Amino acid sequence: MASGDELGWLTWTLNGSQFYTYSICNVEEREQDNWLRTTFIQRHPLASRVFVELKFIVRDCNSFDGASLICKETFNLYTSESDADVGTTFRKSQFKKVATIAPDEITGKNEMHINTETRVVDGLSRKGFYLAFQDIGACIALLSVRVFYKTCPGTVQNLATFPETVAGGENQPLTKVSGVCVDNAASEESPRIYCTEEGKWAVQVGQCQCKPGYEEVKDACQECRPGSFKAEASSDACEPCPANTDTLQHGAVLCPCKDGFFRAPTDPSTGPCSGETRPPSAPRDLSAVRQPSVGRLILSWTPPEDTGGRNDITYSVECQRCDGVVCQPCGERVRYEPGSTKLTEARVSVSELEAHLNYTFIVQAHSGVSQWASGAQRPASRSNVTIFLHYTGEHPPQITSMRLVGQTSTSLALSWDVSPRPRAQLHIRYKLTYHKKVSIFSYRQPLSKGHFFLNGCSSVGILLKALEQKKNCYKGFHVLLMLKEENNKEIKKRNSHTRQGPEDTYFSTPEQLKPLKTYVDPHTYEDPNVAVLKFATEIHPSHITKQKVIGAGEFGEVYRGILKAPGRKEVAVAIKTLKPGYTEKQRQDFLSEASIMGQFSHQNIIRLEGVVTKFKHAMIVTEYMENGALDRYLRDHDGEISSFQLVGMLRGIAAGMKYLSDMSYVHRDLAARNILVNNNMECKVSDFGLSRVLEDDPEGTYTTSGGKIPIRWTAPEAIAYRKFTSASDVWSFGIVMWEVMAFGERPYWDMSNHEVMKAINEAFRLPAPMDCPSAVYQLMLQCWLQDRAKRPRFGDIVSLLDKLLRSPESLKTIADFDPRVSIRLPSTSGSDGSPFRSVSEWLESIKMSQYSENFTCAGIVAMEQVLQMKTEDIKNIGVRLPGHLKRIAYSILGLKDQTSTLSVFAV
Incomplete structure (x- = not known):
């Protein structure tokens, strides 16, 4: 970066220190439009995203007598890309606005405050760029401008060397980087790692290990010393030679037997040698x-x-x-x-x-x-x-298996086997009960019962008739098999079916038919592996086919793939993998999410298909959600989804959260980014990671093993006192409602976390999104009540959303929306009240630049023409999507009403 004197800056002394500054203070003159442009800044070919750090001082307008009405306390940052230095040529039309810069602290008559603000300039693609600063009537001194980009530093991790890498931008949040194993190390697969947009290394895949005869010492592989050996490539250290063996060589792979000692042919080559070998005696x-x-x-x-x-x-x-x-x-x-x-x-x-x-x-x-x-x-x-x-008559024989042996459109034929029994037990009575299914965890009263007698047979069967069928799939019948002896003592027997498929009847025990009342924290188990086995189904890796990497999780890569288990149809799945070279703690942390997910069974909770734990590469397999995360899905379909459909999506999320709340599970990180959407636009709650810990950092964020969670989704009591309850999840659900109705807009826009916390404590709440039904916005406000005891419960939320969906006309009343407030639209003017200079500049500010050509072809090239447009005129130039049509129309409405510029806190 060029120094201040090279840029031609002026010197200024503050608190005994000399600064190079540019300053201006024309606060008494109206219609100020002052510009300062940097010299040409060369861009690194891979740096598509740069950061601009500004240090500046702004005078308090109230410190100027008589000038406070026209005085400003902000200035604007602009940028323009170029492939060559244009010298002193300057055209304002070539610059696009990056941000309005406002001070955290203003300087009064008797005190000085230096402000530091950092803004991001993304999407750079040309050889260089200029920065420009626009003053519209403030008293400001610009002390320094620091332009930088972020890199992931060159590093050696797990014996793999990775070069310094330029961090990606918004369109490439993860940059894949290949590494090289250090000398005398090797890897089964090429080591690779991901560089995040924040300049931090994320997940390494393909761990290098020292070759046989070498051990890891400070990011290098060194030869084993004499008297020690290592037989295989691994992360282990060299071992001392076993009994009756020795070696005088460096880098030994095996230790030979000493004279007079030997190994048996079946002895491992790494084991001890013996002078006498014989089988053991009997136990x-x-x-x-x-x-x-x-x-x-x-x-x-x-x-x-x-x-x-x-x-x-x-x-x-x-x-x-x-x-x-x-x-x-x-x-x-x-x-x-x-x-x-x-x-x-x-x-x-x-x-x-x-x-x-x-x-x-x-x-x-x-x-x-x-x-x-x-x-x-x-x-x-x-x-x-x-x-x-020998057992007494109190114990009947066991049901060893149960089968579906035949079926028609309205009947099922079942049979089961029983274990051998004594001759005294000749008359065993069986009771077969089946129930109509309401949901996977509930059932109604029995539709029919049958009692059957068995005399010395080893199996028995029954034909069930008049069953309801739908689309070649028996519509939800649970079959419960009970053994009942003559003393009427019933003993329930489990059978092998666990899931209803298109051609299977759902068999389950009464325990499986009842909902789980309370969530069990897997960390309470002394052995976490027991929790995994209890709550998750083991899958053989041969049943899983990986197809494509779709992301990088905390512990490894995430794949889209296929699960083909015996007796089941092929299904698409998401596969989370555990990177090689993991520690036992990392493995337990990785599988703990499966221990949590395996306890849930609800159509609006992401379904765990199973885990792979008994093989080298551990995996978590879940159902595959074709449309990905909800926030990105909404942004990609802005304006294409009706309010009725959006409320339906919210109802699904609320139902999933009610289920979790009923199980006494607190999610802690409910946000649109953690909701997944399938092809049917059905939403499912996901991300059941580790517990979060509040850190004392300037941003007031929660640190998890997966990164930092912004506080803008978190309830005030959870931020201040770590009070995480279902009520705090309700607050988060209110933010999710706002995200959904705003089509994936970021809550609180570009406000800092500190500003968000301050605003919430001052009773500010997010305003209604554009075109949001009033009843939905009122529910949001109820979720954001300061007193958590007064917030609705998830059961109440589901009931209210059901009521709205049953009466679509209730969604026609729209909440008040002020287009002058800088919410969905980045701004309603070029810069703090000044009109836009061009139609393209205006369209770019409201993220509708794709329609620039439509306006030009229609002959609308001046903002004065834009202000005369009506809704029909907007349609006639080719704007058809309802959301885009409303965005442009509301912006024009705001441009017509420029009597004052409201801040976001003025709602």
Whole structure:
């Protein structure tokens, strides 16, 4: 940046310090139009976005006697792009307005205040640009102008080197950058990272790892020292050579055995060497303890007396079931915890056993040489125990499976299998109940009941008739199967169906039919992995196909893809991935969102399809929302959606929030950017991330692991006292209502966070958006009541929106809209009351520059002609979209009424 004296600035002394300044103070003269232009500023070829930092002083107009009525306290910043330096040539028409600059503090007669303001100039594409400053009657001194762009600095992360990268602009918020692994490091996939528009590195994908024989030391890979080794490429450090091995080399991949010691053929090459290798003896003292209350058996034993000189002892369990004299393997029906093979503890839990059968359990001990040392003289390394399981008549046989075996347009044929039972149980009565579905979590009274008797059979079936059908899909019937014995004691049985598909009936237990009353915080689980398994369905990665990167999340890339699970139709999904090289805490934080989402089931809450946790690359899979985030969708369809449709979208969001509120879940970050829209314009609440922490920073923002959340969506009590409740979510919903009715406009426009907090505390509330129904705006104001106890509940909001949708005529009364207030329209004049110089300048200010050619072709080239236009005239030149038509018409109305310029606080 050029220094002040090179620019020809004047010197000025303030508080003993010398400043270069440009100053002007013609406050007593009317119609001021003073301009100051910079020299030509060369643009970095990749810097499409620059920041302009201004330091300036503005005198208080009240300090001038008699001049306060025409005195101004603001000035304007303009810019103009060029491919070459035009020297002293200056044309105001070539400059476009960036912002009106107002001071935070004004200077009085006896005090001086230096203000600092930063503005963004985006969308630059030519070789350079000029900045210009327009004064229209203020007493101002410009102390400095600093122009800069942001870069992500060159860095080494996870052993990958990334070059310095220029940050992108509004149209490219994330810049993908490829990296190179450092020497002696490698990666399965090319390392890459994203540079944000704020000049910060975001998400790295493809972690580099030190090659075999090298370990990570301060962003580099160094050779393993003698006496240590590393066999594989990983993030691990070199390990000391195991027992009876050694190496004198640097960078060893393996440690050879010392003389007189060796490894068995099946021993890992990284393991210790032994001078004596033999299989272990049999486990001892095998015993079985029954736990009838929970329906399981605990097997335990004592380790072998002789381990064969090895410490890699594991155990396996075999099971046989005997009915009379016939014995056969138990098969997959029996469940073992933690498993049936490669057990390291001398204990296992066995469940899903059937009554009235003999079970024989065989436990074997193994070591690394159990296979090849078969010639060793050893007693059999196995122990066995036989146990007879007997239950009284209070426990009926189990329903082992349930199937849909046939169907017509009005009937279903069902059958189920039962486990073997004693001869004494010859008459078992089954009760089959089915219910008409209202929603996934509620059902009405039974439509029909049936009682059936079974005499010595292993399966039973029933035909259900007169079922209602819609479009080849049975319209919401829950089938509940109950076993009922002659003593009338009912025991509900679960079956395997979990979701209703186009050709399936929805089967569920009574527990599944009832709504979850309270949200369970997954962080209360001692082991977060248990929470994931409890609330989310595990998906095999082979069922997932990634198609295209659609974004970068906090932990990795987000893909659009396809989920094709067995027995289900192919569905489009969004796939959140966890970047390689994650820590265990990052993995738990990543999966915690799934633990939260998995507890929700509502048509207006984003649906969790499942997770991938048992494989190397963890993933969260959700339904795919074709139209993306609500705020961008609204901006892309400005004026194309009717008020009735917008209220319908709000009703869906409110219904989702009512569901969350009923579950005692507080969202904390409800905003249009966190609402997703599908092809049917159905809105669903998303973003169930980690808890937010209030930071003491100048912007008063909430810091999350995913970035900073602006306070403009947050209730006052949540900002001041961290009081997050459903009532604070209601305040946020009011802001979402405003965003929706304003077609994605940013709440509070370009006000700073400090200005927003100050305005809210002074009882300012956002004015009604253009063409907003009065009833909808009144509901917004109710959501923004200072006293949180007086705000409506989400149930009340849903009821009111339903009432409006049932009576569309109630949406015809429009809330008052003052086009002079700088809300939807950036301004109604060129600069603080001065008229626009051209039609194109006016259209650009209201973001309607796409119609410049329409006005020119119609011969409307002067603002005086614009002021004479009526709605029909606007239509005749080709403006057809209702939203665009109203925007231009309201702007013309505002231009006609320029008697005063109102600030946003004057509403």
